[in-house]
Amino acid sequence: MTTQSKPRAVAELQDFVRGNTLVHARGNGSKSALHPAAADIAIADLSLMRGIVEYQPAEFTLSARAGSPIAELKAALAAEGQYLPFDPLLPERATIGGTVAANLSGSRRYRYGGLRDFILGASVVDGGGRAYTVGGKVVKNAAGFDLSKFLVGSLGQYAIMTELTFKVFPDAPHFSSLRLRYQTLDAALAAIFFLNQSIFELDALDLLPAADGWSLLARLGGGADALPPRLERIRAALQSETAPQAAEEVADTARLWQPLRQLDAAFVAKVVLPPKRIPALERGISGCQRRYSCGGNIAWVATEDIAALDRALAALGLAGLCLQGDCEKPLLGKAPESILSARVKAALDPDGKLV
Amino acid sequence: MKNAHPLLQALEALYPPERLLTRDAQLLTYESDALTAFHSKPAAAVIPISEAEVIETVRLCHQLAVPFVARGSGTSLSGGSLPIADGLLVALNRLNRIKSIDPEQRIAVVEPGVVNLHITHAAAPYGLYYAPDPSSQSICTIGGNIAFNSGGAHCLKYGMTSNHVLGMKVVLADGAVTEFGSDSLDGCGVGPDLIGLFVGSEGLFGIALEITVRLLPQPERYRTLLAAYDDLGKAGDAVSRVVASGMLPGAIEIMDRLAIQAAEAAVQAGYPDAEALLIVELEGEAPQVEAEFAQLQAMMRASGAFELRSARDEAERARIWKGRKGAFSAVGRLSPDYIVQDGVVPRSRLGEALTRIKALKTKHQLEVANVFHAGDGNLHPLILYDGRQPGALEKAEALAGEILALCIKLGGSITGEHGVGMEKRDYMPAMFSEQELDIMQALRRAIDPKEIANRGKMFPSGEAPALQQRGMHPLERQGVISRE
Amino acid sequence: MRHSITSDDIRAPEMAKAIESCVHCGFCLAACPTYASLGEEMNSPRGRIVLMKNVLEARLPAAEAQEYIDRCLGCMACVPACPSGVAYGDLLVSYRAMQEKQRQRPPLDAIARRLIRETLPYPRRFRLAARAGKLGAALGAALPAPFAAMLNLLPGSLPPAMPLPPLLPAQGEKRGKVAILLGCVQQALAPNINYAAAQVLAANGIEVHIPPRQSCCGSILLHVGAEADARELARRNFQAMPADVDAIITTAAGCGSGIDDYALLFKGQPDSAEAADFSQKVLDFSAYLAAVGLRAPLGFSQERRVVYQDACHLLHAQGLQREPRTLLRQIPNLRLLPIADAGMCCGSAGTYNIDQPAIAAELGGRKAESILAAAPDAVVSGNIGCITQLRQQFTSRGEALPVLHIAELLQQAYSHSAASS
Ligand SMILES: Cc1cc2nc3c(=O)[nH]c(=O)nc-3n(C[C@H](O)[C@H](O)[C@H](O)COP(=O)(O)OP(=O)(O)OC[C@H]3O[C@@H](n4cnc5c(N)ncnc54)[C@H](O)[C@@H]3O)c2cc1C
């Protein structure tokens, strides 16, 4: 029987960590691939450690307990016209702790940056059962080592987060989206490169295969008066510089910008790559459903054959993370750095408890 | 010289004599960074011109347990690049190649000794720039920026150094070489964010060898507004208004009377004669910026500014920023010595912090010039003193200490961007618990078991009580450093 | 920086003040050519200030610092770059003068002294001596680098002299009255420069006096520590120059910036006020002409693509950035081309061509490349040193790019327009 605990307080979590040899932290379990199911692993379920701890809109910072559902944070922020600019990926189901642990930023990451760019500090319980805070609560802080950023993508293997503090931004009041069609991938990439060097400030830019060719989705956010002329300028520039087959405004819905929405297969994975590697990846994963997010810097891939994806990524020297599906090892392709990480592990979790 | 001898012998095999500095006249010029209150002479300095030389040098230091300090341009304001007496100084200025620029993917790969502004120069033909802009950007290096996670006036929107590094190759303090991050905008993407850990580690983990940075497109339009106030508090309140308005300016800066005077003397920026000057700059797409600028002007008018001025052209804008960026050094015109502080307070408590600093300066009877990144609550009080007067430095340090204590009390930090270095290490216990410091120490030792990388920096020196630095600095007592 | 300078040198207060106002921020490093090329602190302005400070505090033997101070080009690029207003020029000039006196080199011997007394003051004798190769041989060993370097610019054979009358009347309506200070080396090496300058001034309605009794400006001797001799030469010019001119014009950037040092040279002298008046009056050719404005007709019949090469002694030491460009922009059909790193020294400043051939060549090479990248038809400068340096660079690259003094280009512009009208 797997040991499981749903601590409500940090002290409870500390006891739980101290009392077990192997511990795995879980939020709402929305990323099924990330939760090992071995009997000897004790599960710390953080879903009860939830709620906003501190939110001062004038300060543009928000602290919340790690098990807080993203939806709750988003709602509180939206009430003040603010948002999490990294655009957490699974807003309906995930907790903020799980989102940080897996490093899952959504399409709007394109505008201002990802999770790592907005995390300011964290409270943790480490592998030794010690509770402490890392980072700070003000938007700028250069004192001490910044372990809070290190937690982004750490998969709970170094310390379990109990509370997180983020920098937040005022959200744009209005949005417009544009869909462009290109016959070839090269043409679509050329459009991305054109936009990369242009003056246009896009809120998001995603690339996805379409019926005959590729769709490029571009999103603009801003003031109501400036938005229509901005949209017109960008459409005109794209039309003259990148010759799309079509360039139409589309309804700007939340669904449009939910990159996983149409990916439906046994496994769903994140792949990190620069846009120029997309053609190579395309050759390596033909047949998979996919969407390239964030100006082509993150790929979301759905596949029935996770082992094949793993091999393809390894051959390409790309790193990936399986989020959903019943897979043995969520880390795909090129292994993440190990030298420096191992030393952090030795300091934070010397007994190798956290898995 | 305890260990230096065998190291020097080994270095002689590695470096030609002109890049292995051991003579007094050579080493004297490396004794201090921009915090001249501290100086100390290393046993030697080396000037590597290849990654391999740096790696081999670090390995030798590790083998022989000789402490080393990496140095960029020595503009650290916290004693970060202060050499360790009898240790080795590794001057990275000749590792200054921009290895590649990929404008389509907006990235550049650079060596650590590349000067911050040179990246922007190299990217300019493509309409791109490197965003973090410390005031020292014309000379400080990317390696130094990484060590301190340096920021600048224009970091409100797009963040500090850490937010612009996508990948790195480093040699850790024990000689192990490792790489992390990628060419993707998502950087580390999968696995822990090691970039975030290394950036800001003040040279205690090792030496950055190669850095991939992201570039941004130059904004289409800048709109720069100068608002003059007859009271510093009013300027602080105006910042809150801007922030609360939902606008996201590229920069929000404040200078007080003394700083204005100094900057004006240095560059004739044409600043109005005022108690406080607020600089707000909007950047972005023209239609959006113009719409916001109208709103901003109305807001500033309502904030009690007695004069508003907007830059009419790029030359005027450049002058405004030149004055702001030269303000620290320009204070050298007002006073033979000064201490630059770098505290952070929550943005909503800016006004309160300024009022208290005013009271403190009256209490200590010292002049303080204020220049700061108001948009993110990062204060830079410059405490003026005349080091030739006995006791003046101690008085200035006491005031500096009280200001830092104030920042902590208001829920902020003892440093926003200049780092702890040598100067603020004894304030660390006031900011972090013993356990937190222990963890950081453990981490440091896991990476650098012999504690040779930048030894003596960042961590408090056991015996010194926090916020109560009196008399000799503990390292002075040990004869590691000395000041005049 | 705090210091404990105990030196009793007459200019110790100026030196101390410069050191005091330096806050060690490093902003000046970005502008310094020797730092750009060597990347070491000792060869940067900040490092040199530290070195001079330590010598003045008697903590470091002067001999140990010498190499790095010698390597300073004296280009003064660090001065406008410094937000703290450090008067690096005052420090360097005073320090060098002080060191020269203490230096272990054979003191200026009797022959050299006689040459200085009897040759430098008289352009004709100077020319004769230069032509006979006497100067270098007689003075070479005795002289410190900066002076020897200047003399070494003199080639074995000199172009024929272009004697100027004592007075060139203004053409057309008279707009001003000036005297020309001919200088020593340049006048021997390229007499056509002052000749062209005089013609252009006259063509612009300026009455030009060329007092025959004038001498070398002497400022170089301050750097050599021969201050009394320097003052003697300067005083000759105080006598020789008419008092009622609007300006005393120089076409040699080095003379212009050297005369700015008269304040240091005449410190504590009874005639220091006279020296100050004199140096107030001395203006670079381009500064004066830009102020009075060019007169038509001038210009080229076809487009001329021109790069203006900033001489350090004009740009940094005298702050003349706009003036020469204003003049060039007034010439019809002349297109002024920008180049990269325009403010960086071409390697000719000070002692560079001789003392530090490697650095001089590197800087010269960089400058030549950035000029060639702009694909000009001609390069224009206001300084004989730059002109010589660039000519050498272009010749060694097989480029036949003409390098002219700005006065020469203006003269061409006038004669072209005369020919075409
Ligand atoms: C006038 C003035 C204005 C300034 N304004 C700002 C400002 O606006 N914002 C700001 O953030 N800072 C500012 N600074 C501080 C300073 O410029 C920055 O901290 C800068 O990043 C230091 O860069 P450097 O190259 O001079 O580094 P150095 O001073 O040489 O070194 C700084 C630290 O970096 C370490 N280091 C250097 N290279 C490497 C490497 N390759 N790998 C690992 N560690 C390395 C050193 O060991 C040292 O600890 C200012 C300084 C001055 C003098």
Ligand code: SF4
């Ligand atoms: S810029 Fe000025 S103050 Fe700064 S180091 Fe150079 S000389 Fe000193």
Ligand code: SF4
């Ligand atoms: S005068 Fe020129 S060479 Fe000398 S320190 Fe200044 S900038 Fe460098």
